[in-house]
Each structure stands twice: as structure tokens, then as C-alpha cells.
Amino acid sequence: MNLDFLFYPKSVAVVGASNKEGKIGNAIMKNLMNFGFKGKIYPVNVKESEVMGLKAYKSVLEIPDDVDVAVIAIPAKFVPQVVEECGQKGVKGAVVISAGFKEAGNVELEEKLVEVARKWNIRVVGPNCLGITNIENGFDCTFNPPERQARPGFGGIAFMSQSGAFGAAILDWAAKHEVGMSKFISLGNMADLDESDFMTYLGEDPKTSVITAYIEGVKNGRKFFNTAKKVTLKKPVVILKSGRTEAGAKAAASHTGSLAGSYAIYKAAFEQSGVLEARSMRQLFNYAKALAMQKPAKGDRVAIVTNGGGAGVMMSDGLLERGMKLAELSETTNEKFRKAIEEGKLPEHMSYKNPIDIIGDAPSSRYEIAMRYALEDENVDVLVVIALFQSPALDEGIVEAVGRMQEYGKPIVFVAPGGEFPEKMARRIEKTGVPVFETVEDGVDAVYALVKYGQYLEDTM
Amino acid sequence: MNLDFLFYPKSVAVVGASNKEGKIGNAIMKNLMNFGFKGKIYPVNVKESEVMGLKAYKSVLEIPDDVDVAVIAIPAKFVPQVVEECGQKGVKGAVVISAGFKEAGNVELEEKLVEVARKWNIRVVGPNCLGITNIENGFDCTFNPPERQARPGFGGIAFMSQSGAFGAAILDWAAKHEVGMSKFISLGNMADLDESDFMTYLGEDPKTSVITAYIEGVKNGRKFFNTAKKVTLKKPVVILKSGRTEAGAKAAASHTGSLAGSYAIYKAAFEQSGVLEARSMRQLFNYAKALAMQKPAKGDRVAIVTNGGGAGVMMSDGLLERGMKLAELSETTNEKFRKAIEEGKLPEHMSYKNPIDIIGDAPSSRYEIAMRYALEDENVDVLVVIALFQSPALDEGIVEAVGRMQEYGKPIVFVAPGGEFPEKMARRIEKTGVPVFETVEDGVDAVYALVKYGQYLEDTM
Known part of the structure; x- marks a missing residue:
């Protein structure tokens, strides 16, 4: 028609x-x-x-x-x-x-x-x-x-x-x-x-x-x-x-x-x-x-990278309550994280169990390492990146860093809670093709849509 | 302490x-x-x-x-x-x-x-x-x-x-x-x-x-x-x-x-x-x-006044799905509406079954009549007012009109979906003491809180 x-x-x-x-x-x-x-x-x-x-x-x-x-x-x-x-x-x-x-x-x-x-x-x-x-x-x-x-x-x-x-x-x-x-x-x-x-x-x-x-x-x-x-x-x-x-x-x-x-x-x-x-x-x-912005997911295993532990916990709850899973990172990935911590590229007190908590003083370079390791893991279908921009340690390099992550071909959802500054950054990140959401619950919706539609296509085609 | x-x-x-x-x-x-x-x-x-x-x-x-x-x-x-x-x-x-x-x-x-x-x-x-x-x-x-x-x-x-x-x-x-x-x-x-x-x-x-x-x-x-x-x-x-x-x-x-x-x-x-x-x-x-802005509700019977039928339907769903009720308006109230329609104060094609749909070309004077009738009804514990400000018929008199409704002592929740204009009006309405929400679902949350806390106080005190 x-x-x-x-x-x-x-x-x-x-x-x-x-x-x-x-x-x-x-x-x-x-x-x-x-x-x-x-x-x-x-x-x-x-x-x-x-x-x-x-x-x-x-x-x-x-x-x-x-x-x-x-x-x-x-x-x-x-x-x-x-x-x-x-x-x-x-x-x-x-x-x-x-x-x-x-x-x-x-x-x-x-x-x-x-x-x-x-x-x-x-x-x-x-x-x-x-x-x-x-x-x-x-x-x-x-x-x-x-x-x-x-x-x-x-x-x-x-x-x-x-x-x-x-x-x-x-x-x-x-x-x-x-x-x-x-x-x-x-x-x-x-x-x-x-x-x-x-x-x-x-x-x-x-x-x-x-x-x-x-x-x-x-x-x-x-x-x-x-x-x-x-x-x-x-x-x-x-x-x-x-x-x-x-x-x-x-x-x-x-x-x-x-x-x-x-x-x-x-x-x-x-x-x-x-x-x-x-x-x-x-x-x-x-x-x-x-x-509209990301490809449907190939599965329901989600990795979370965050500079705020609380937001990671809330995201975990939200995903599980909607029927998705937290990805279990492979031994290879754990090894990569351990090595990066040893070499001082990542901080000692971070947690690399998923949610990957790169803690409050994370600059964009730290995000980049964690995002790559997560996306390279074959147990990960979707990546959620949470950025609490209220921390001045988080530099604007995050915009390009997230943009580069699209080379892995896996869907990415970005969450940036707060007020005006996060919103400004959100619009810039979206120009790279990654959708940004205002709250954890909005991000959960986004992941749900990508996973659910992906599953339907998988089951049907 | x-x-x-x-x-x-x-x-x-x-x-x-x-x-x-x-x-x-x-x-x-x-x-x-x-x-x-x-x-x-x-x-x-x-x-x-x-x-x-x-x-x-x-x-x-x-x-x-x-x-x-x-x-x-x-x-x-x-x-x-x-x-x-x-x-x-x-x-x-x-x-x-x-x-x-x-x-x-x-x-x-x-x-x-x-x-x-x-x-x-x-x-x-x-x-x-x-x-x-x-x-x-x-x-x-x-x-x-x-x-x-x-x-x-x-x-x-x-x-x-x-x-x-x-x-x-x-x-x-x-x-x-x-x-x-x-x-x-x-x-x-x-x-x-x-x-x-x-x-x-x-x-x-x-x-x-x-x-x-x-x-x-x-x-x-x-x-x-x-x-x-x-x-x-x-x-x-x-x-x-x-x-x-x-x-x-x-x-x-x-x-x-x-x-x-x-x-x-x-x-x-x-x-x-x-x-x-x-x-x-x-x-x-x-x-x-x-x-923070309204008193807890004395019961769970909600009246809705809206200039958009669809939003009224969504609000009805949201309230019922969260365990609240649509108020059944009294025969006295129905009679008042019938009379106002006869007298040409309200339009013929409106619906005064709750949700009260005063239709798309409603000015604030029409809201005022409908809000008063709803609040005067003893079967109504909470009033939800939905305003789609995209309609140019809705004049700014709504701000004072809603403010006046607080004389009835019943909690009021206002919903104004959309963009910049509704947001500007929202901030003005809030100065009168009535909280305004951006979406129907936010409004449902607001009513839920007022009803649920009211019920707790009722049961406990």
C-alpha cells in the first residue's frame, strides 16, 4: 500500500x-x-x-x-x-x-x-x-x-x-x-x-x-x-x-x-x-x-558499566524484574580486568563482577577499558553504560569513547541521570548513535525493547 | 533526636x-x-x-x-x-x-x-x-x-x-x-x-x-x-x-x-x-x-476531568491497575451536568460519566464548572485534572481556576503532558499549591501516594 x-x-x-x-x-x-x-x-x-x-x-x-x-x-x-x-x-x-x-x-x-x-x-x-x-x-x-x-x-x-x-x-x-x-x-x-x-x-x-x-x-x-x-x-x-x-x-x-x-x-x-x-x-x-537507534539484541545477557554502585544495583533489579539476565563475564574477561588492575589502569577497589563498578572518580579512559572488555565478552549481548555526570572526574571524552564502542556491533544503552549537564552530554552522545536515557527505569525499558524484539525475530525468522 | x-x-x-x-x-x-x-x-x-x-x-x-x-x-x-x-x-x-x-x-x-x-x-x-x-x-x-x-x-x-x-x-x-x-x-x-x-x-x-x-x-x-x-x-x-x-x-x-x-x-x-x-x-x-503539596486522600474514589478523551482512558486504566476506583458520580451531580448542558454552559457532546470529558475545545471556564461539580460530589475523594495545552482553546485562566478548587479541601492532581508550554503552565499552577505531572503515569503515581498514605493513616489512627 x-x-x-x-x-x-x-x-x-x-x-x-x-x-x-x-x-x-x-x-x-x-x-x-x-x-x-x-x-x-x-x-x-x-x-x-x-x-x-x-x-x-x-x-x-x-x-x-x-x-x-x-x-x-x-x-x-x-x-x-x-x-x-x-x-x-x-x-x-x-x-x-x-x-x-x-x-x-x-x-x-x-x-x-x-x-x-x-x-x-x-x-x-x-x-x-x-x-x-x-x-x-x-x-x-x-x-x-x-x-x-x-x-x-x-x-x-x-x-x-x-x-x-x-x-x-x-x-x-x-x-x-x-x-x-x-x-x-x-x-x-x-x-x-x-x-x-x-x-x-x-x-x-x-x-x-x-x-x-x-x-x-x-x-x-x-x-x-x-x-x-x-x-x-x-x-x-x-x-x-x-x-x-x-x-x-x-x-x-x-x-x-x-x-x-x-x-x-x-x-x-x-x-x-x-x-x-x-x-x-x-x-x-x-x-x-x-x-530507532540500536540493533535488536541477540540475547538477554546484559553487562553494566557504572561509576555509581547504587545505580548499578537499581539497574540489576530492573533488568531481572523484567525477565532479563546479568551476563556472567567469562574467565578471560575476569583475567583482563585483573591484569588491568595490576597494571594500575583500573583502580584496586573497583568491582568487575557484573555490574562493573569503576567507582566515583572514573574518567572516560576507565570507562573505555571497561566497556571494551564487556563488549569483547561473548557472554554479553547488550551493554548498559551508566554515567553519573555529577562527578567532576568524568571528562567529556566519554562522548567519543562510547561512540567508538559501536564497532563491536552489540546494542548499547546509555543512562545519565540528573539535570542540565547530563542532558547536554546526552544529546552529544546521541549524535554518535547511542541512545541516552534520563533514569535507570527508562534504561531498563530500552534494554527490554531491544532484547524482546530481538527474541521475537530470532524465534520467527 | x-x-x-x-x-x-x-x-x-x-x-x-x-x-x-x-x-x-x-x-x-x-x-x-x-x-x-x-x-x-x-x-x-x-x-x-x-x-x-x-x-x-x-x-x-x-x-x-x-x-x-x-x-x-x-x-x-x-x-x-x-x-x-x-x-x-x-x-x-x-x-x-x-x-x-x-x-x-x-x-x-x-x-x-x-x-x-x-x-x-x-x-x-x-x-x-x-x-x-x-x-x-x-x-x-x-x-x-x-x-x-x-x-x-x-x-x-x-x-x-x-x-x-x-x-x-x-x-x-x-x-x-x-x-x-x-x-x-x-x-x-x-x-x-x-x-x-x-x-x-x-x-x-x-x-x-x-x-x-x-x-x-x-x-x-x-x-x-x-x-x-x-x-x-x-x-x-x-x-x-x-x-x-x-x-x-x-x-x-x-x-x-x-x-x-x-x-x-x-x-x-x-x-x-x-x-x-x-x-x-x-x-x-x-x-x-x-x-508534599497535597493532603492525603480520605478514600480511593477518583474523578477525572479532561479535555482529551484518550488521556482520560489511559488515566482510568492506570488508576484501576493500581487498585484505585473511578468515582461513581451521584445523581445530583449528573443532574447538575445535564442542566449546565441544557443552559449551554457545557457542550452537548461532552461526556459527564467519569472520566468527565469536556472535549478538545474546552476553555478554562468549562474546566471550572466540571471541577466544581466533581469536587462537590460526596462520592469523590480525589480529583485528577488533565489538560492538553496543545489546544489553543485552553486559556491561561486555568491557573487561577485550579487554585480556587483547593477551597474544597480535597486533594487535586494535575496532569499536563507535552513540551515547553505545558511545562511553563505547570510551574505556574504549582505556585497555587497543586502539583502538576508530565505524563498520565506520573499522575497515577501521585494519586496512588495520596490514596495509599491516606488509607494507612485511616487504618492506623
């Missing part, structure tokens, strides 16, 4: 484009014009002759050019007629922002919309959605203003959301945390295109390396399962499914009309189709960030 | 004070001088006549003034002799930064230290610790420089840590997240003063409203249990205990020498003594922040 026409349109019509501040059709125009989108923009407004300095048309039919995508933000009852005109015009995709369809009890109106779209072979996003965003080319037809909802930088994580509001929060959050994203889709009512269609598309999208989603219920269970099974062999899929409890399911029913169904069935379907299930927003991003 | 002499000293001797950059005795001097501490500082150094512009003394005995606290940062083997001199001088407390005692196998040296201290009735913090900090008066004898480890503002949360490095990370983290703290104690080897002693002191400290701790193992189980049982009746105690798993316990044994003992026993002891157990750093702070 190729939906490139939706995300890389050469020309877009905005039906309901408006000069009036506060109108959705005004906000969409601004967002289309403000993030670098290079395609043509054609405002459509029955009353205005010009919108935001661009010539406006009474109907898409009047536009003297091909139109790839129509973004529709007008009262619901007029939407089917506009889609009809889009069909006559040869429009390929319609993003229907308008609410007032099935979610408001107007089931027939939504059926009518789908009927017209099918007749003309138009693919529909929504209705009742926030729009879609392609971070790569700045095609952003959502309607929240940038001063309220920042846009993330370009990166490998795609996100689709059954909740527009939560989707907006996610984009805003990703921007603040400097997590790069590829594409965002507000799914809305999924009258036509649903989560499985987008999963298929994103599975083939070379700009997306991890697919993430917030859903309350899937539209078609069988289709979802078969799609997920195929896509997860190509790239990781991480889903936050809400409506897990009775109260949550009730709330979901009144929110998106999703019959959440038994959570146990979802859980089993995720498990069997290789979908990683996140239980919270932060976990969703921890999983996604790890998988 | 009054340890005010340790945290509010009139005069401090720094034994091992140094002019040399990079020396611990230099870093301690700087920190004592840099955060507003008004007491007298007497550097002690056998070789220097002046340190950092202050007259230096060869021994504490030469200081021509009373000395309340001696901070000791010299090689371990000289420490007992210095403590002996401190005793002769009438020093009341010694903070022993020096490492090289029990943790390095030198058990006898540590026993010697304790013996001398007992003889002179000197209370000892450490040895092998990072120092202590009183945020209130700027008395900070820790040794990490501020450019690596920021200091939080003054507030009600005290923290003690068996891991100095993790303690430093916590302070740095609290500063970044603008969480106010009262006192910080790096426990070190706990040769004399232990976690129970400090718990007793902090329990009586009027500047501390919540006591938090990171521990790997307690020094004396019976003492801890009895102390906790008393203190939790006065104020909440939140503990992050690591070494819960076999691998974690092993790592703890090599880190602090703690025989972590069976985790099941700790768990039971926490439960029975009213200690809230946090499983991660973030949870520790979520619990502490909620309890």
Missing part, C-alpha cells in the same frame, strides 16, 4: 481555508505554510477571493492544476458533496478534519462519505481527526499552533494516534525531548484508512524505522494481526493500547466508540505478532528510541 | 581544606562558601596558612572559637586522631567524607573511629559519604561542583541516600525539575548515625514535610521498623529500596556491604509501618511531590 500521495503531495487544496484567526481552516493554512512545505497550496472558500495572500477558489473544481490531497475542514454535512467534487477533480486523498460523523451519532453521514470516496477511489484519513504531518517535508495539515504544540525534528519514529489530542501532546513532548519523528497520523474515526493500512504503508516507508501507535481498539482484528505479523519482520512496531481495564474500556467506548474487547485477546495478539506493547507514554518512547 | 547542630552549625571546621583545584577539600570549601551559608568557616590544613582567603589552622584545637561541626576529608588512617582532637575541642558533629574504612575492608579503623566519637559524644555522618546539605541555610559540605550538580530550591522534601552518587544525581534532577528540597544526607557507611536516626530527626524537623530515602539495606531492622511506625504518623516516608532481586542483592552486597536480606521482609515491613515503597527514581519523586 503506497500512501506517498498523502504525505508527499505536490499540491494541496484546503477546503474551508479561512482568513479568520481562531478558525481551524486558518490554523491549517498557517501550519501548511510555516514548516517548509514546498508543494502548492490552494485555499478553497465559498466567500473569500483570497486567503492568507493566496488566491482562493469557490470549489476544488475551479483549481487550475492537479490536486493530490484535499484537507477538509467544513461543517460535516457538506463533506460528502466536497468529496464528490474532489473525485471529479481527480484528488487522490482526503484528510477530513471535520467532526460530526459517527462519533456524534451521524452514522449515515459517515457511510455516505465513504461511499462517495470509494466511488472515486479517494483514500480518506479521518473524519474527526487532527490531520497528518510529514516532518520530512514540512507537510503539516494539523491545526494546533506551534506556540502551543512544538514540532519535533526529523527522525525515524512514526506515530499514529486514535486520540488527536494525545497525538498532539506526543509531538510536543518529542520536540522537547529531541526525539526525531518521521510521520504523524491522527487516525480519527478511521472510516476508510485504518491503523493496519498505515502500518502497512509505514512498514514500507524508508524514512520510518520504528512504527508507534496509540490505540483504544483496532478496526479489524484479523487484518491488524496479519498486517502486524508481516510488518514486525521488517521493523519494530510499538503500541500503547488503552482501555485495558473495565473502567478504561468503558471510557474508550464513550471516547472513540471502540469496543475495546478483552484486553487478554489484544495482549495475546500483540505477543504473537511481534508487537511490543507499551504501558505508558514514556515507555512507548523509551522503546521506540532504543529501537 | 535533635541533629540541628549538624544542619544549622554556627561554625564549621573543614579538616583537609585545600587551595588545590580538584582536591575534595577544595571543592568542599567552595560549596560551603557558595550557597549562602552564614556560619563561620575554619579551614584546617597542616601545611597551609591560608585556604581560599581564610586563615587556616594546623588543627581544630588551634581554632579560637567554638566549632559545631567538623567536615573531615583527609586520608582514612588519620581520621580517628582528628576526631579525638574534635572531642577535646568540643565539636558536636563530624561529617566524615574520607573513604577507606569498612567498605575497603578496614573494619578496625572504622571501629576505632566510632570508639573515639562515642568517647567524646560526637555524632558521626559517614564515613565514606558525599556530605550533607541544608538547602534552607546553604550549609552544603558535599563536594560536587555546581556546574556538574545543580542545587534544588528550598522546599519540603528531605532525601537521604545510601549511595552518594545517586544522591547527587537526585539533587541535580530535583533542581532541573524545580522540586524543592529541605535537607540532603549522604549516609555513607553509617558507622554511627543511620537511616533511622535521620528519619527520627527529619520527622521532627518543621522544614521537612516528606521524608524520602534510597537504601540498599537498613542497619538495624527492628530500630528501622519502630522508627518508621512512629514517623509515618507525623509525615509521609517514601523509600526506594534496591537489591530486590538476587542479582541486585549481590550487587548491593559488593556496593555498600548491605546484606539486603529477603525483599519480602522489607516489603512487609514497609507495608506495616506505613512507608510508601517507590520502585524507581521517578516514582519516588512523584510520590514525594504529591505528598
Whole structure:
């Protein structure tokens, strides 16, 4: 399924484009014009002759050019007629922002919309959605203003959301945390295109390396399962499914009309189709960030290198509580450590039982030795590096040292708890390709995702 | 137990004070001088006549003034002799930064230290610790420089840590997240003063409203249990205990020498003594922040007001998964909502079944009505307010509106997911006394702490 026409349109019509501040059709125009989108923009407004300095048309039919995508933000009852005109015009995709369809009890109106779209072979996003965003080319037809909802930088994580509001929060959050994203889709009512269609598309999208989603219920269970099974062999899929409890399911029913169904069935379907299930927003991003930046692990044996004993203990607990193992370092590795200590390259009071505690006064050179020994050990599948940057002994050479460790081809997760200085270092380390997390528990999530997805691939392929 | 002499000293001797950059005795001097501490500082150094512009003394005995606290940062083997001199001088407390005692196998040296201290009735913090900090008066004898480890503002949360490095990370983290703290104690080897002693002191400290701790193992189980049982009746105690798993316990044994003992026993002891157990750093702070800012809940029935359906569903799941309930709103409340909708004060398509979804275009006036109705309902013990600030419809009047809700005397937890704008609003809302959290899951933690501690008090008192 190729939906490139939706995300890389050469020309877009905005039906309901408006000069009036506060109108959705005004906000969409601004967002289309403000993030670098290079395609043509054609405002459509029955009353205005010009919108935001661009010539406006009474109907898409009047536009003297091909139109790839129509973004529709007008009262619901007029939407089917506009889609009809889009069909006559040869429009390929319609993003229907308008609410007032099935979610408001107007089931027939939504059926009518789908009927017209099918007749003309138009693919529909929504209705009742926030729009879609392609971070790569700045095609952003959502309607929240940038001063309220920042846009993330370009990166490998795609996100689709059954909740527009939560989707907006996610984009805003990703921007603040400097997590790069590829594409965002507000799914809305999924009258036509649903989560499985987008999963298929994103599975083939070379700009997306991890697919993430917030859903309350899937539209078609069988289709979802078969799609997920195929896509997860190509790239990781991480889903936050809400409506897990009775109260949550009730709330979901009144929110998106999703019959959440038994959570146990979802859980089993995720498990069997290789979908990683996140239980919270932060976990969703921890999983996604790890998988976007590192290769899945070949096994569950983790080595920890730390300059703080306490953090090493907490990391050990976290890993074991999530079903992973601490790697038992080989005799060869122990011997290497013993020799380095003898030669004065490593301090006498350190512990080289895993967690490898290189103690509080460790400079980056000491990290480098310990990281190498751990990564060279065949009993180690994943390396966790914990750095408490509050210690002034830890020099900035750690950035390059960690970067060099990627030559071993084993996944690495970095944890740097604290405030501003660690955060600054984190962003620098991430430029070398190693993901950095703010807390031990976030790091545990990251390792879990790499191990769990690796296991699934191992078991399946 | 009054340890005010340790945290509010009139005069401090720094034994091992140094002019040399990079020396611990230099870093301690700087920190004592840099955060507003008004007491007298007497550097002690056998070789220097002046340190950092202050007259230096060869021994504490030469200081021509009373000395309340001696901070000791010299090689371990000289420490007992210095403590002996401190005793002769009438020093009341010694903070022993020096490492090289029990943790390095030198058990006898540590026993010697304790013996001398007992003889002179000197209370000892450490040895092998990072120092202590009183945020209130700027008395900070820790040794990490501020450019690596920021200091939080003054507030009600005290923290003690068996891991100095993790303690430093916590302070740095609290500063970044603008969480106010009262006192910080790096426990070190706990040769004399232990976690129970400090718990007793902090329990009586009027500047501390919540006591938090990171521990790997307690020094004396019976003492801890009895102390906790008393203190939790006065104020909440939140503990992050690591070494819960076999691998974690092993790592703890090599880190602090703690025989972590069976985790099941700790768990039971926490439960029975009213200690809230946090499983991660973030949870520790979520619990502490909620309890520092709001009163414990009288029950477990939670109402949710939200402008985003999805976030309401996730919050419902989170609360139920942690054993809480969604409040069933009374018929009176339903009637009020119906009336307000009829009168056009609330929108037709909103849901007033809990979660109360006032939908995406809600301004603060709509929040105010919904919050009041929820808080007036006798079936509601706690109110959760979720605001997706990405919607430009939500005006800044929400700050004052939420502040006004405190008149009902029920605990309120606010959740504002996203990036910079929500964060800015969060800090403003917190000035009214309502704690704000970044994600739904953090908000769930906050409610849990208020409910769980409230239940304990209810059952015990």
C-alpha cells in the first residue's frame, strides 16, 4: 500500500481555508505554510477571493492544476458533496478534519462519505481527526499552533494516534525531548484508512524505522494481526493500547466508540505478532528510541558499566524484574580486568563482577577499558553504560569513547541521570548513535525493547 | 533526636581544606562558601596558612572559637586522631567524607573511629559519604561542583541516600525539575548515625514535610521498623529500596556491604509501618511531590476531568491497575451536568460519566464548572485534572481556576503532558499549591501516594 500521495503531495487544496484567526481552516493554512512545505497550496472558500495572500477558489473544481490531497475542514454535512467534487477533480486523498460523523451519532453521514470516496477511489484519513504531518517535508495539515504544540525534528519514529489530542501532546513532548519523528497520523474515526493500512504503508516507508501507535481498539482484528505479523519482520512496531481495564474500556467506548474487547485477546495478539506493547507514554518512547537507534539484541545477557554502585544495583533489579539476565563475564574477561588492575589502569577497589563498578572518580579512559572488555565478552549481548555526570572526574571524552564502542556491533544503552549537564552530554552522545536515557527505569525499558524484539525475530525468522 | 547542630552549625571546621583545584577539600570549601551559608568557616590544613582567603589552622584545637561541626576529608588512617582532637575541642558533629574504612575492608579503623566519637559524644555522618546539605541555610559540605550538580530550591522534601552518587544525581534532577528540597544526607557507611536516626530527626524537623530515602539495606531492622511506625504518623516516608532481586542483592552486597536480606521482609515491613515503597527514581519523586503539596486522600474514589478523551482512558486504566476506583458520580451531580448542558454552559457532546470529558475545545471556564461539580460530589475523594495545552482553546485562566478548587479541601492532581508550554503552565499552577505531572503515569503515581498514605493513616489512627 503506497500512501506517498498523502504525505508527499505536490499540491494541496484546503477546503474551508479561512482568513479568520481562531478558525481551524486558518490554523491549517498557517501550519501548511510555516514548516517548509514546498508543494502548492490552494485555499478553497465559498466567500473569500483570497486567503492568507493566496488566491482562493469557490470549489476544488475551479483549481487550475492537479490536486493530490484535499484537507477538509467544513461543517460535516457538506463533506460528502466536497468529496464528490474532489473525485471529479481527480484528488487522490482526503484528510477530513471535520467532526460530526459517527462519533456524534451521524452514522449515515459517515457511510455516505465513504461511499462517495470509494466511488472515486479517494483514500480518506479521518473524519474527526487532527490531520497528518510529514516532518520530512514540512507537510503539516494539523491545526494546533506551534506556540502551543512544538514540532519535533526529523527522525525515524512514526506515530499514529486514535486520540488527536494525545497525538498532539506526543509531538510536543518529542520536540522537547529531541526525539526525531518521521510521520504523524491522527487516525480519527478511521472510516476508510485504518491503523493496519498505515502500518502497512509505514512498514514500507524508508524514512520510518520504528512504527508507534496509540490505540483504544483496532478496526479489524484479523487484518491488524496479519498486517502486524508481516510488518514486525521488517521493523519494530510499538503500541500503547488503552482501555485495558473495565473502567478504561468503558471510557474508550464513550471516547472513540471502540469496543475495546478483552484486553487478554489484544495482549495475546500483540505477543504473537511481534508487537511490543507499551504501558505508558514514556515507555512507548523509551522503546521506540532504543529501537530507532540500536540493533535488536541477540540475547538477554546484559553487562553494566557504572561509576555509581547504587545505580548499578537499581539497574540489576530492573533488568531481572523484567525477565532479563546479568551476563556472567567469562574467565578471560575476569583475567583482563585483573591484569588491568595490576597494571594500575583500573583502580584496586573497583568491582568487575557484573555490574562493573569503576567507582566515583572514573574518567572516560576507565570507562573505555571497561566497556571494551564487556563488549569483547561473548557472554554479553547488550551493554548498559551508566554515567553519573555529577562527578567532576568524568571528562567529556566519554562522548567519543562510547561512540567508538559501536564497532563491536552489540546494542548499547546509555543512562545519565540528573539535570542540565547530563542532558547536554546526552544529546552529544546521541549524535554518535547511542541512545541516552534520563533514569535507570527508562534504561531498563530500552534494554527490554531491544532484547524482546530481538527474541521475537530470532524465534520467527 | 535533635541533629540541628549538624544542619544549622554556627561554625564549621573543614579538616583537609585545600587551595588545590580538584582536591575534595577544595571543592568542599567552595560549596560551603557558595550557597549562602552564614556560619563561620575554619579551614584546617597542616601545611597551609591560608585556604581560599581564610586563615587556616594546623588543627581544630588551634581554632579560637567554638566549632559545631567538623567536615573531615583527609586520608582514612588519620581520621580517628582528628576526631579525638574534635572531642577535646568540643565539636558536636563530624561529617566524615574520607573513604577507606569498612567498605575497603578496614573494619578496625572504622571501629576505632566510632570508639573515639562515642568517647567524646560526637555524632558521626559517614564515613565514606558525599556530605550533607541544608538547602534552607546553604550549609552544603558535599563536594560536587555546581556546574556538574545543580542545587534544588528550598522546599519540603528531605532525601537521604545510601549511595552518594545517586544522591547527587537526585539533587541535580530535583533542581532541573524545580522540586524543592529541605535537607540532603549522604549516609555513607553509617558507622554511627543511620537511616533511622535521620528519619527520627527529619520527622521532627518543621522544614521537612516528606521524608524520602534510597537504601540498599537498613542497619538495624527492628530500630528501622519502630522508627518508621512512629514517623509515618507525623509525615509521609517514601523509600526506594534496591537489591530486590538476587542479582541486585549481590550487587548491593559488593556496593555498600548491605546484606539486603529477603525483599519480602522489607516489603512487609514497609507495608506495616506505613512507608510508601517507590520502585524507581521517578516514582519516588512523584510520590514525594504529591505528598508534599497535597493532603492525603480520605478514600480511593477518583474523578477525572479532561479535555482529551484518550488521556482520560489511559488515566482510568492506570488508576484501576493500581487498585484505585473511578468515582461513581451521584445523581445530583449528573443532574447538575445535564442542566449546565441544557443552559449551554457545557457542550452537548461532552461526556459527564467519569472520566468527565469536556472535549478538545474546552476553555478554562468549562474546566471550572466540571471541577466544581466533581469536587462537590460526596462520592469523590480525589480529583485528577488533565489538560492538553496543545489546544489553543485552553486559556491561561486555568491557573487561577485550579487554585480556587483547593477551597474544597480535597486533594487535586494535575496532569499536563507535552513540551515547553505545558511545562511553563505547570510551574505556574504549582505556585497555587497543586502539583502538576508530565505524563498520565506520573499522575497515577501521585494519586496512588495520596490514596495509599491516606488509607494507612485511616487504618492506623
